[in-house]
Amino acid sequence: MYLSASFVCVSIFILILGLPPLQISPLGKAVLITGCESPLARALAKRLDDLGFTVFAAFKKLQDSDDAATLKETSSGRVKLLQLNVTSEVEMLEASLAIVEQLPDGEPGLWALVHCDLWSVLGELEWVPFPVLRKSFDINVLGASRLTQIMLPLIRSSKGRVVFLSSALAHLPSPVRGVLSATQAALEGLAVCLRRELKPRRVGVSIVCASEATAGDTWLNDRDMRAQAKAMWTLLSEEQKEAYGEDYFEQAIRSVEPFSHGDADFQATVRALTDAIMRTFPVFRYTPLNRQEKLQTIAAEHLPSSLYEILFKA
Numbered sequence: 497m498y499l500s501a502s503f504v505c506v507s508i509f510i511l512i513l514g515l516p517p518l519q520i521s522p523l524g525k526a527v528l529i530t531g532c533e534s535p536l537a538r539a540l541a542k543r544l545d546d547l548g549f550t551v552f553a554a555f556k557k558l559q560d561s562d563d564a565a566t567l568k569e570t571s572s573g574r575v576k577l578l579q580l581n582v583t584s585e586v587e588m589l590e591a592s593l594a595i596v597e598q599l600p601d602g603e604p605g606l607w608a609l610v611h612c613d614l615w616s617v618l619g620e621l622e623w624v625p626f627p628v629l630r631k632s633f634d635i636n637v638l639g640a641s642r643l644t645q646i647m648l649p650l651i652r653s654s655k656g657r658v659v660f661l662s663s664a665l666a667h668l669p670s671p672v673r674g675v676l677s678a679t680q681a682a683l684e685g686l687a688v689c690l691r692r693e694l695k696p697r698r699v700g701v702s703i704v705c706a707s708e709a710t711a712g713d714t715w716l717n718d719r720d721m722r723a724q725a726k727a728m729w730t731l732l733s734e735e736q737k738e739a740y741g742e743d744y745f746e747q748a749i750r751s752v753e754p755f756s757h758g759d760a761d762f763q764a765t766v767r768a769l770t771d772a773i774m775r776t777f778p779v780f781r782y783t784p785l786n787r788q789e790k791l792q793t794i795a796a797e798h799l800p801s802s803l804y805e806i807l808f809k810a
């Protein structure tokens with residue numbers, strides 16, 4: 497009896513020792529985070545810096561950014577600020593050169609690229625001006641795709657990761673959020689395939705589906721949202737204004753207020769992003785959602801749409 501118990505213990509011990517570590521070591525590894533205008537992306541930058549990563553924090557507009565200056569001041573010398581507008585080919589190429597120059601000694605490339613640059617547009621399709629629609633696809637879909645293309649040689653050399661910050665909205669049919677839902681669904685389609693394409697190259701791909709409320713001020717602040725709504729209303733034709741009415745319009749815009757709750761807790765999302773970067777065998781899809789959102793996502797995917805609409809008044 498005694499013998500067999502110790503035999504079991506020894507076997508378990510060997511098994512644990514024999515397994516690869518669950519997490520990679522951050523030391524000497526470099527991560528690029530886009531969209532550091534958002535508090536969520538900056539919180540991730542801080543977290544990765546604390547863990548020992550070299551962090552390239554990319555800002556759409558680095559010049560005169562107080563957020564960038566504060567991040568630099570409050571973090572270690574391993575945080576490097578980058579100017580990176582993902583709709584500018586030149587800036588993306590310049591960023592890749594800047595990264596190569598500043599990689600930690602002996603590092604073959606970039607360990608992870610984290611796409612946090614996300615531009616939210618809210619409004620029913622008929623209201624969204626076409627240039628605005630185009631800009632959101634330019635940033636959220638084309639920008640992220642092109643940046644991935646440019647950075648992949650660097651990521652392949654490290655057998656690293658590509659991580660996309662997406663939104664639960666990609667799976668939830670709900671009015672006013674159509675454009676964002678479309679760009680994130682497009683990105684997820686790309687990511688699902690990219691994951692399989694990069695498997696032989698030993699590069700991991702993950703998606704983190706953040707909750708709508710989490711997004712909060714990380715995606716859109718209250719002032720921007722109201723300004724956007726006002727601009728949209730002014731651009732409508734008289735016929736459209738009459739057909740929808742100002743009350744309906746305002747109510748629709750108010751329905752997306754969770755977007756602008758600046759105090760939203762995004763720690764669960766930061767944890768999921770960190771896990772996608774650090775776990776030896778990363779999970780493909782993370783859903784740091786609250787219970788109501790998880791339930792709604794499952795219902796949206798599995799229930800008949802008529803039933804879903806009754807249950808969630810979508």
Ligand SMILES: *[C@@H]1O[C@H](CO)[C@@H](O)[C@H](O)[C@H]1NC(C)=O
Pocket residue numbers: 556557581583584
């Ligand atoms: C990013 O680049 C595009 C195209 O070059 C430009 O239209 C846009 O204003 C730039 N965005 C910022 C925030 O500088």
